[in-house]
Amino acid sequence: MQLLHAPCWPHLPFQGCKSPSILALVPPDRFLQLSAINFSLHPSKLEKSIWVSHRPSIFGCGSTNATSVEVSTGTAENDVLKALSQIIDPDFGTDIVSCGFVKDMQINEALGEVSFRLELTTPACPIKDMFEQRANEVVLAIPWVNKVNVTMSAQPARPIFAEQLPEGLQKISNIVAVSSCKGGVGKSTVAVNLAYTLAGMGARVGIFDADVYGPSLPTMVSPENRLLEMNPEKRTIIPTEYLGVKLVSFGFSGQGRAIMRGPMVSGVINQLLTTTEWGELDYLVIDMPPGTGDIQLTLCQVVPLTAAVIVTTPQKLAFIDVAKGVRMFSKLKVPCIAVVENMCHFDADGKRYYPFGRGSGSQVVQQFGIPHLFDLPIRPTLSASGDSGMPEVAADPCGEVANTFQDLGVCVVQQCAKIRQQVSTAVIYDKSIKAIKVKVPQSDEEFFLHPATVRRNDRSAQSVDEWTGDQKLQYTDVPEDIEPEEIRPMGNYAVSITWPDGFSQVVCLILFHSKS
Numbered sequence: 001m002q003l004l005h006a007p008c009w010p011h012l013p014f015q016g017c018k019s020p021s022i023l024a025l026v027p028p029d030r031f032l033q034l035s036a037i038n039f040s041l042h043p044s045k046l047e048k049s050i051w052v053s054h055r056p057s058i059f060g061c062g063s064t065n066a067t068s069v070e071v072s073t074g075t076a077e078n079d080v081l082k083a084l085s086q087i088i089d090p091d092f093g094t095d096i097v098s099c100g101f102v103k104d105m106q107i108n109e110a111l112g113e114v115s116f117r118l119e120l121t122t123p124a125c126p127i128k129d130m131f132e133q134r135a136n137e138v139v140l141a142i143p144w145v146n147k148v149n150v151t152m153s154a155q156p157a158r159p160i161f162a163e164q165l166p167e168g169l170q171k172i173s174n175i176v177a178v179s180s181c182k183g184g185v186g187k188s189t190v191a192v193n194l195a196y197t198l199a200g201m202g203a204r205v206g207i208f209d210a211d212v213y214g215p216s217l218p219t220m221v222s223p224e225n226r227l228l229e230m231n232p233e234k235r236t237i238i239p240t241e242y243l244g245v246k247l248v249s250f251g252f253s254g255q256g257r258a259i260m261r262g263p264m265v266s267g268v269i270n271q272l273l274t275t276t277e278w279g280e281l282d283y284l285v286i287d288m289p290p291g292t293g294d295i296q297l298t299l300c301q302v303v304p305l306t307a308a309v310i311v312t313t314p315q316k317l318a319f320i321d322v323a324k325g326v327r328m329f330s331k332l333k334v335p336c337i338a339v340v341e342n343m344c345h346f347d348a349d350g351k352r353y354y355p356f357g358r359g360s361g362s363q364v365v366q367q368f369g370i371p372h373l374f375d376l377p378i379r380p381t382l383s384a385s386g387d388s389g390m391p392e393v394a395a396d397p398c399g400e401v402a403n404t405f406q407d408l409g410v411c412v413v414q415q416c417a418k419i420r421q422q423v424s425t426a427v428i429y430d431k432s433i434k435a436i437k438v439k440v441p442q443s444d445e446e447f448f449l450h451p452a453t454v455r456r457n458d459r460s461a462q463s464v465d466e467w468t469g470d471q472k473l474q475y476t477d478v479p480e481d482i483e484p485e486e487i488r489p490m491g492n493y494a495v496s497i498t499w500p501d502g503f504s505q506v507v508c509l510i511l512f513h514s515k516s
C-alpha cells in the first residue's frame with residue numbers, strides 16, 4: 001500500500017513539543033485501510049496513531065465545544081433546549097444548542113425561572129445581541145416560563161500548544177497577518193483600521209508592526225508614550241497603548257529606521273514579537289513587511305497565524321504579486337480569509353472613477369477561492385487620518401470607510417471562529433454509540449473511532465518513553481469501555497481529549513496530501 005506524505009506545519013511550534021498523537025488527515029477511502037492496518041498492530045508498534053479525514057471549511061463565533069451542554073435531561077431542560085435549538089447560528093448553519101453555546105443552565109420549575117449562559121469564543125461576536133434577544137424570546141415563549149436570565153460570555157480559544165509558545169504569545173487567541181506583496185498599497189492603513197475596528201467591536205486587540213525598514217505605526221497612532229518600556233528583570237517589552245489597543249513597532253524602539261541585513265531583521269522582528277508582554281488578547285493584528293521573502297517566511301514560522309488578510313490595489317501587475325503572497329500562506333497552511341482591494345475608485349462630480357482599472361481583486365478571489373473581497377475607495381480623509389495619528393475608523397466611526405472596515409472586522413471575527421470551529425465539530429464524542437466521531441467538513445462523511453484505541457495510541461511522554469521509545473502505557477492499562485470526558489479544540493489544528501484519569505491527550509489534525 002502506498003504511504004501518504006505528510007507536509008509539516010512550519011508555522012506551528014512543534015519543535016520541542018513532546019510528540020503529540022497525530023490525527024492525520026487523509027481522504028476517506030484511505031482512512032479505512034490505514035485504520036485497519038494501524039489498529040491491528042499492538043500500540044507499541046505504532047508510530048502515528050489515528051487517521052482521520054478533514055479539509056478546512058466553515059466559520060462563526062460560538063463556543064467551540066460542541067458537546068458541552070451542562071444540564072441534566074429532565075423535561076423542563078428539554079423544553080428549554082428545544083426552544084433554544086430554534087436559534088440558528090447563521091454562520092455555522094447549526095442551532096446554538098448543537099453548537100454547544102449553552103452553559104450552566106439552572107431551572108426553578110416551581111417559580112418558572114430559567115437561567116443559562118451563552119458562551120461565545122470572542123467578545124467581538126457581531127451577532128451576540130441577536131443571540132441574547134432571541135434566547136430570551138424563545139425561552140419566554142415556553143408556557144411554564146415566567147422569567148429568563150441569559151448571561152453572555154466569551155471563552156477565547158486557547159492557542160495550540162500554548163505552553164510551547166514564547167510566554168508573551170501564550171494568551172493570544174487569534175493572530176491575523178495583514179499582508180501585501182508590494183509596498184505602498186495601503187497594508188498598514190488596513191492593519192491599523194482593522195485593529196481599531198475589532199477593538200470597537202469589544203475585543204482586546206494588539207498591533208504588531210513588523211516593518212523594520214519603514215515602520216508606519218508611529219505615524220498612524222498617537223500614543224502618549226512613544227517609547228517601548230522594558231521590564232529589566234524579565235527582559236521583556238511592555239507594549240505602548242493608544243485608545244485601548246496595545247502597540248509594538250520598531251519605530252517605538254527609539255532607533256529610527258533599521259539598516260540591517262535580512263537575518264538580522266528577522267532576529268529583531270522575532271525578538272520584538274515574542275518578548276513582548278501582550279497579555280490576554282483576542283486578536284493580534286500583524287502588519288507584515290511587504291513581500292514574500294525570508295523575513296516574511298521566518299515570521300510566519302515563529303507565530304501560529306490564525307489567518308491572513310491580503311491587501312492589493314486594482315492594477316493587473318498587483319495581481320501577480322498577490323498571487324505570490326497567497327501561495328506563501330497556502331504553503332504555510334495559513335488560510336487567506338479576505339482580500340482588500342484598496343484605492344479601487346474615487347467619486348467626483350457625481351461620477352465614479354477607477355484610476356487603476358478594475359478586477360484584479362475579484363480575479364484573486366476567483367482564482368484562489370478566497371471567500372471575501374472588500375473594496376476600499378481612495379479617500380483623502382483616510383490618508384489625512386493616517387498622517388495625523390488618529391485611525392479613520394476611530395475619528396469617524398459612522399463614516400463610509402468605517403462601514404467597510406466594520407464588514408471586514410465581522411468577516412475576520414467569523415472566519416477566525418470558523419477556523420477553530422471546524423476542529424471542534426470535526427472531532428466530537430457521540431455518547432449514544434460510544435465512539436469518537438470525526439466529521440469530514442463540506443461532506444456528509446463521518447468516521448467513528450473506538451475511544452480505547454485512541455487513548456492507547458497516545459504517543460506523549462506519559463505513554464511512551466521519550467528516550468527508548470518503549471511503551472509505558474500498556475494495552476491492558478486502558479479499559480475497553482473508556483470514554484472521553486471532554487474534547488476541546490486547541491488552536492487551528494488540534495484537539496485535546498481529557499480522559500477520566502485526568503490525562504489530557506493532544507491530538508493533531510494534519511492535512512495529508514495523498515500521493516495516489
Ligand SMILES: Nc1ncnc2c1ncn2[C@@H]1O[C@H](COP(=O)(O)OP(=O)(O)OP(=O)(O)O)[C@@H](O)[C@H]1O
Binds near residue numbers: 211383387
Ligand atoms: N484608500 C486610501 N485613500 C487614500 N489614501 C490612502 C488609502 N490607502 C492608503 N493611503 C495612503 O497611502 C500611503 C501608503 O499607505 P500605507 O502606509 O498604508 O501602505 P503600505 O502598503 O503599508 O506601505 P509600506 O509597505 O510602505 O509600509 C499612506 O500615506 C496612506 O495614508
